[in-house]
Amino acid sequence: MVKCLIGGDLCSQENWAQLANRLKELQQSAHGPFHIAFLTGQIACAPTADVLELLHSLEIKLYAVSCPTLSPDEVVAYNAVIETLPLKRKGIVSIQNNLTVAFFRESIGDYSNGREDEEISSIVNSVGYRGCDFLFSLGCWPADLYQFLDGADLQAYTQLGLPMGGSREVADFAMTARPRYHFSGAAAFYQRSPYANHPSSSSSSSRYGPSSSTNQPTLYTRFISLANVSESKDKERKWLHALSLVPIIVMKSAEIEEAPPAFTECPYLRVGVATSAGQKRAQPSSALEGDRDQKRFRAAIAESEAVSGADGTFFFGQKGHVGGQQTAGGKGLNLVPPSPTAVTLFVGGLLPESDARDLGRAFGARVRHVRRTPGKRYAFIDLFDHASAAAIIARGQSRPFVLDGRSLVVGWAAAHDAAPGGSGHSAAPTLSDEEKLQQAMNERELVPPTEDSRVLYIGNLPSGADDAALQEALATLCPGLETVQRIAAKNFCFATFVDYAHAMAVVTRSLNERMALQQRPLVIGWARPIDKTLHGRAAQPPFPGCTVVYLGRLPRDATVAHVEALLVDFAVASVRKPDGRDYAFVECADADTAQRLFVHFLDTPVAFPSTATTDAAGAAAAEPPAAQLLSVGWAKGRAAAQHDTAPDCWFCLASPSVRVHLVVSVGDHAYLALPRGGLSPDHVLLCPIDCVPSRLHLSSDARREVLRYLRGLEKFYAQQGHVLLSFERAVRTRHAHSRDHMQIHCVPLLHTQLGLVDRVFAEKAAEHGYTFHELPAGVALEDFVLTAEGGPYQEYFYIELPYEVRDPTTGEPTGVLQRRRFVYLHDPSLSQAAAAAAAADGQSEPRPFLMSLGQEMAAHMLEQPERAFWKNCVLSDEDEAANAERLREAFAPFDPSVAT
Secondary structure, rough: OOEEEEEOEEEHHHHHHHHHHHHHHHHHHOOOOOOOOEEOEEOOOOHHHHHHHHHHOOOOEEEEOOOOOOOOHHHHHHHHHHHEEOOOOOOEOOHHHHEEEEEEEOOOOOOOOOHHHHHHHHOOOOOOOOEEEEEEEEEEOEEEOOOOOOOOHHHHHOOOOOOOOOOOOHHHHHHOOEEEEEEEEEEOOOOOOOOOEOOOOOOOOOOOOOOOOOOOOOEEEEEEEEOOOOOOHHHOOEEEEEEEEEOHOOOOOHOOOOOOOEEEOOOOOOOOOOOOOOEEOOOOOHHHHHHHHHHHHHHHHHHHHHOOOOOOOEOOOOOOOOOOOOOOOOOOOOOOOOOOOEEEEEEEEEOOOOOHHHHHHHHOEEEEEEOOOOOOOEEEHHHHHHHHHHHHHHHHHHHHOOEEEOOOEEEEOOOOOOOHHHOOOOOOHHOHHHHHHHHHHHOOOOOOOOOOOOEEEEOOOOOOOOOHHHHHHHHHOOOOOEEEEOOOOOOOEEEEEOOOOHHHHHHHHHHHHOEEOOEOOOOOEEHHHHHHHHHHOOOOOOOOOEEEEEEEEEOOOOOOOHHHHHHOOEEEEEEEEEOOOOOOEEEEEOOHHHHHHHHHHHOOOOOOOOOOEEEEOOOOOOOOOOEEEEEEEOEEEOOOOOOOOOOOOOOOOOOOOOOOOHHEEEOOEEEEEEOOOOOOOOOOEEEEEEOOOOOOOOOHHHHHHHHHHHHHHHHHHHHEEEEEEEEEEEEEOOOOEEEEOOOOEEEEEEHHHHHHHHHHHHHHHHHOOOOEEEEOOOOOOOHHHHHHHOOEEEEEEEEEEEEEOOOOOOOOHHHEEEEEEEEEEEOEEEEEEEEHHHHOOOOOHHHHHHHHHHHHHHHHOOOHHHHOOOOHHEEEOHHHHHHHOOOOHHHHHHHOOOOO
């Protein structure tokens, strides 16, 4: 999230002083600090030395569109503080914080218009151009800006004395550059209703040529004019505007295309001109329609955009606001807790599908409950304690929380927005047992999630009772009980009844009388939807014909034979159950069998044969295990081939295809080798000996050995003065007969290249359109991939980015290295749907996953982009063998396969 300030005309040195003082005030306020200030109006004179010194001390980047006449003595001091956008009439440039800025000046110098138009055309028609963040037009308004305004808006427009004419060239440029915000100067503050800016709005006769990027998203432009800088605090003479926004280059297309509640057609279109959708656009057909648009527009401004300061000179836009000590439910955010025990927060800027699991990942904390109003972009969330909520508020002031590429706005909820029953102002440390019980009673779910629900939550269970005794006791208390699923080490369970009527009868009875077990009152309510939606796993096949089902909560010591014994009634092609893991992937013979298997295990408890040792008499030393429900879900991604070694796999040591001279080290479960065409002499591959496609399929022993190799490589690279960058592509190859053998690429980077890591990663992810999720600390990759919303997934791309921790006070590097972990979850069903849609439209198929993504990122981090293509790096067999021998000797002190 980038915080920006945009200012109007500077007509005198007094205006410079007013601007500097206002910027200082804002930088030191709760709204600041801001990253960038744009001086978008005319600048009549240079500031004094004192003003320049003050501006320089504010630690805010200043950009100017206009350039005043400067004496030779003033040039150096002015340019050291204020950067003027390129001195040409118009253009589109990238500036700091990944912002894209377009500018248009009424006249400047003798710069060739033909050359400018050619440069602009090449930018807007390039692959990946989606629009820009800002357009600043200096000294001129666009023509026809008033078009499509309704009666009330048009009257306000004319009463302000705003231009009815304007420049057609500026209008064409606005349609070509397609800004999210267009700023220009005027005698008064004015903000137009947002308008749709289609990718092909610019006509074929435009000076920039017809658009060749009709697949760009439609965005919505907000035009704002600012008054001259002054001491005025009149809202009608607003001269400083504030915005907090995510750069367009990192936004999702769905976010860019998200329409405001009210908007007009592009005012620069000629009435009756066809838009990109092929439909003719015109003005509203009636004043009534215009009135409705105006009401929706005003409601949108009130709800999601404007928060005006008391002095009328400052407000935030883009759905997230800061507003002093106001409450989150009104016009700003409250950063002061309403009570010492408050646990309820307001969160704004959400996507419709965001849930408690998403918010928990974004905040790095467990979220107790989420309350959302349908159709709204905000929610109230309850944390488990006040300290967790306060930590989120504190962190949000220095570093915005981001969810799905969208910055969140977080503040304390007002007392009346807190959850009923005390969750908004929890006093957990001082609650008595009776108060805790009453709180649980208040928070239980009394409304069935569906009309055929039959699963209840039963809490406050007595400790010590085994599962069989618990089920027997509950069956006596609750007629119609079918199964009980008790959560290990917890005092609650999920009880499944024979039908909805029996479950509802138990809930109703619990409201009329206190039901107890061993003299402990029970908390009884409906199991919330998350317990009925597979805990975020996919409830429907990800694509027609899907045959792979995920089974979880298996005994870790269960074997493939144990799992196959459960599946004797189903036609199963293969079972992948990694040793020591608690899950398996089951590939069925056909989609119908997969559907039957999925439905069967959704509600059928299973008991595995005991694997306990036997005594001398041969009798089982443990009681038969109780039956329990498995976790079940549809596995997204293509199934991995079932084989431990494959003769035609280039990475199986037993295969005749393997290049033995590249092998550096061989352990019990994994080995280290040089890749063909490595990025650098010490670039190595870490592979399991078994032919498995990813970490999801590693046995526990293999996983431990892989981690030992990674630790050894980390120490080896550190001795060489390098830092470890690692990535794994677990996306299936496209060729039907190809083998997918897991490979972790380990690449050494110089410390001086660490500054490139984050930027290259973000740019390449955006360039190729991949959305990455950052893994919270302590969460294993496998757990994240298997429990991600809509999963479990089988295919992914995983990367660990090294960075050097800096001192929070001085900003100096501390020498401590840490890693940020990111994963892209691959969903082939989306690719298939996109391919089908493209085929239906007669277009070429969408590009498949970029198999060389990791090499491309690493090559740019190494500042050798030409090495991204492995064939550019291939050595002779003799050179490869010599390099492997050198590395074998150098790595020996760190090699986990070498006995010490």
